[in-house]
Amino acid sequence: MKSSENIQELIQLLSESSKTHYNTILNSFNFDTIDFKDFESWSSEKYTRNCIFKDHQFELILLCWNKGQETKIHNHSSEDCWVYLLKGEMEEVFYSLDNSNCLKEEFSQTIVPHQLSFMNDNLGFHKLRNSFEGQSLSLHVYAKPIEQCDFYCETSEQFIEKQLRYDTFKELISTSKETF
Template sequence: MLSVNITPSPSPHLLKPVPTFGNKEEEGNDDNLVLENEFGDLIAELRAVLGTSKGLASDDIDVKHIQNIMANYESKEAHWGKYALSDASKGYTRNGIVNINGNANLLILVWSPGKGSAIHDHANAHCCMKILKGELTESLYDMPDGEGEMKPRSVSTLQRDEVGYISDDIGLHKISNETSDFAVSLHLYTPPYASLYGCSMYESGTAKKHHLILWKLKDALDWPVQELKELKRISRSFKKIQ
């Protein structure tokens, strides 16, 4: 994952109990969200770039420009905290923020301590991830050409206010929170192909591929129990966008 660094503010931000936003475990469907703060300015800038009436394809996206827009925002929990809902029993919780005219989905993900995602692809789309709180570890994998244990080709850690980027041209990855506190990240998926066509996830021990089409599961019965539970949980979150 390629990263862009900006200087973080010196004061830490701690998650506090907040009212339910209403999009927990969903892709955001609110294309009219307006916030009177710097986080709202970030959303407005992304709308200006991605909110065209034309349906965008992967080749239409200026990834560097998107990364710079996200990097220029300095994270403050007062701006986004009410959207960062968490469930410690899950590896991570998806909170939909906004759908930008069908061209992009913006989400806040809250990562439980010591947990993370499965190895997955990005459905030929772009994913930019900004760390809003804490730190996250990315394990990057080559696309497997056969069965066998999947070993990362690189492991890196992103700190607060850093922005990373991943696409299928770079490889597969998994994200994990290896700390003892919750971490929070902002994700922009453009175009939102995964929510439309599904994505693929891989068993770490065998490299077996499972394509997830919204809430439908294929060939998942022989997965290890924990990985199967995670895939089923993710499938339920995709189902709710319909």
């Protein structure tokens, strides 16, 4: 049976670990036991960023994507990012700056359900797009939380710093196990 409470187990595991173990935790965790419906919000205009948990160590965000919705090309402000695809299909496109400081596409990959992707500024820039015919759901872990990042403006052909925000913040009330 799926339960939104099972996400507390994931939060506990991440909280008790350093980010060097996040890859292993996310690859081995059984996400099929979690019902994310309480955290979902959908928009016909853009993908939504729905915060489930945030502290000084990491933030856990559920992104809800309708067909064709995508991010702008962006960095991660020197933080690490893991993307776990729960449902649908995503295209991830990677970019770098050439010797003239011009943005160039390096390669792309398709992310399918139960697949994990990793990104940080050492790898360059990226964008994500829902390439599925329907809705996609992705779970993002940022260590440490990202308050702002640089987005590529196609009009000015420059990166612009932008403050990030959540569309919803439905943080779980209790993330620690009670003892009696």
